[in-house]
Amino acid sequence: MTDKIQSPRAERPATTPPAPPPSVDRHLLRWEILCVLALSLGAAAVTAVISFVGTLTEPESLAEQTASLVNSRTEEARPWLDLSWQLYALAAALVPVLLVAYLLRRSGDSSRTIGFDVRRPGFDLGTGSLLAALIGVGGLAVYVVTWQLGLTVAIRPSTLNGNWWDVPVLVLQAAKNGILEEVIVVGYLLHRLGQLGWTPWKAVLASSVLRAFYHLYQGIGMFFGNLVMGLVFGWFYLRHGRVMPLVVAHTVIDIVAFVGSVYLIGRLDWLPG
Numbered sequence: 001m002t003d004k005i006q007s008p009r010a011e012r013p014a015t016t017p018p019a020p021p022p023s024v025d026r027h028l029l030r031w032e033i034l035c036v037l038a039l040s041l042g043a044a045a046v047t048a049v050i051s052f053v054g055t056l057t058e059p060e061s062l063a064e065q066t067a068s069l070v071n072s073r074t075e076e077a078r079p080w081l082d083l084s085w086q087l088y089a090l091a092a093a094l095v096p097v098l099l100v101a102y103l104l105r106r107s108g109d110s111s112r113t114i115g116f117d118v119r120r121p122g123f124d125l126g127t128g129s130l131l132a133a134l135i136g137v138g139g140l141a142v143y144v145v146t147w148q149l150g151l152t153v154a155i156r157p158s159t160l161n162g163n164w165w166d167v168p169v170l171v172l173q174a175a176k177n178g179i180l181e182e183v184i185v186v187g188y189l190l191h192r193l194g195q196l197g198w199t200p201w202k203a204v205l206a207s208s209v210l211r212a213f214y215h216l217y218q219g220i221g222m223f224f225g226n227l228v229m230g231l232v233f234g235w236f237y238l239r240h241g242r243v244m245p246l247v248v249a250h251t252v253i254d255i256v257a258f259v260g261s262v263y264l265i266g267r268l269d270w271l272p273g
Contacts, residue, residue, distance in 0.1 A: 026196055032103060033192050037210075040096035040184055045213040052216045055153065062219050063150045070158045070173050070258060079163045086169045090176050097179055100188045114187030115242025128248025131236065135229050136253045146221020153219045157261040167259055174254030178247040185211055186233055187243035204234030 037043070055065055073085040101111050111117055118124075146152040160166045185207050193203035208230025215226040233246050 029192060029196060033189070036096060036100060036103070036184065036188065039099070041181065041210065041214050045210060045216075048214045048217040052219075055217070055219075061150050062153050063147055065153045066156050067153045067218050068156045068159045070160060070170060072159055072161050076161045079161065079165075082161070083163070083165050083169070086165075087172075090169075090172050093176055093180060097183050100184060104188070104191075109191070111183075114183070114191050115237075115240070115244055116183055116187055116247070117244065120242070120244075124242065124244040124248055127236075127240075128245040129252060131232075131245060131249035132252035132256075135232065135249060136256060139225055139229065139253070142221060142225040146219065146225070149221070151219055152221035153217075155218055155222075157258045170258035171255055174258055175251045177254050178250035181211070182233070182243050182246040182250055185230070186237050186246055190234065190237060200238050201234075204231060204238065207234055 034042075055062065058065060072082055073089075074082040101116075104110055104113060112119070143152060143155065147154060158166070158170055160169065189207050189210075190200070190203045193206065194200065198206070208227050211230040212223045212227035216223050233249075236246065237243060
């Protein structure tokens with residue numbers, strides 16, 4: 001006999017474990033989480049682990065190797081084809097977010113349940129910007145130090161070919177990363193794990209470890225840097241119950257990294273890449 005539990009539709013504080021969706025048993029809920037992750041960042045974690053193993057078995061040290069985040073998909077002579085591929089990849093990457101929104105709605109919740117909405121733009125933009133400054137400065141310090149220690153590969157955020165659309169595409173890439181990662185790994189995952197009866201901080205730790213693993217291709221240093229970022233973001237979500245400030249923070253961090261790389265890498269001796 002499966003344990004089906006009725007759930008009120010009213011919003012709960014993020015620190016209170018939510019009840020499972022009405023008429024859905026915990027076994028199916030576990031399979032739902034596994035399927036969502038297998039189609040998105042869980043698969044990215046497996047890819048990152050395989051990539052990291054390949055990096056470790058190269059003759060060069062970690063610091064002598066390079067990881068590119070946004071790459072050109074065609075030769076320089078075909079920029080419009082490259083742009084088409086970039087836009088397609090952006091749209092395809094966000095499909096799991098649409099799936100999550102559908103699954104939340106179907107179970108009696110919604111995107112509003114995890115705070116993925118525009119009800120509080122001032123709070124979202126303000127706190128998101130503060131988080132971006134905190135995590136961004138700390139992340140840059142971790143990257144530079146761990147690269148110098150040989151624990152991180154040199155990260156080249158963009159290898160696009162200098163087309164007129166490079167900056168808009170990099171901004172869209174940053175927004176995609178913010179939406180995909182924070183909606184799935186923080187909002188959706190913490191909400192569903194809470195419905196399975198996980199304690200809030202156990203769920204945050206699981207979310208943070210997943211975030212660290214899908215960044216492992218960048219090296220050991222960035223693994224631990226992203227683990228800390230996940231713990232901070234998880235704490236914020238437990239406190240405020242909103243994922244939108246985290247989307248803003250992540251987007252701002254990546255915009256600075258992606259667009260800044262176009263102008264700074266190669267001009268600052270202390271900045272690897």
